[in-house]
Amino acid sequence: MRERKYRAFVKQCNKMIYSENSYPKGNSDYRFVASEDHRKGLGVEYFTSRTEYVNQYGGVILLPDWRVFTDEEAPVTEYTGLKDKNGRMIYEKDIAEESYINPMTGKKVVDRYVIEWENGLHKMKYIGNQKGMDRYLWMRLDEIEIIGNVYQNPDLLLEATK
16 A cells, blocks of 8 residues: 655745654644645645633643645645655656667657646656657656656756757
8 A cells, every 4th residue: 555645835935845744743834634625635734823822720821823725825746656766756746857868869868757647547747849658657667767846846847848
């Protein structure tokens, strides 16, 4: 059975957070929460402040206040359960690169893909200006390298289309 791990890119602070490092395990200001309002049924919320409450015995209790990000503010992606040729974990929306020597021309070819979830399988969606085919992720694990993700490295998408 695949290990369930998630990450979210929090746009307001330009930071990627991971479920295994979130509150309370990672002592972070962010935590993943079940949410019917989010596409994946999982959202991210962050600590905003503490509110003082007086209990029935007159004691003061400080409770954390949390705010939930929208999907646009902190999109959540899931770990595929697979690793690239260097042993790096592969998440949805990662950018994978594959390089090889074209046997016809003898020149090095570099293809880039975005990892997507489609019809119950993780696929590598081809990006670039060359004709290319989407591929199933598990077929290429020993040949691809994760070089970034679409949130923190959008320039890698632009480079592939030149």
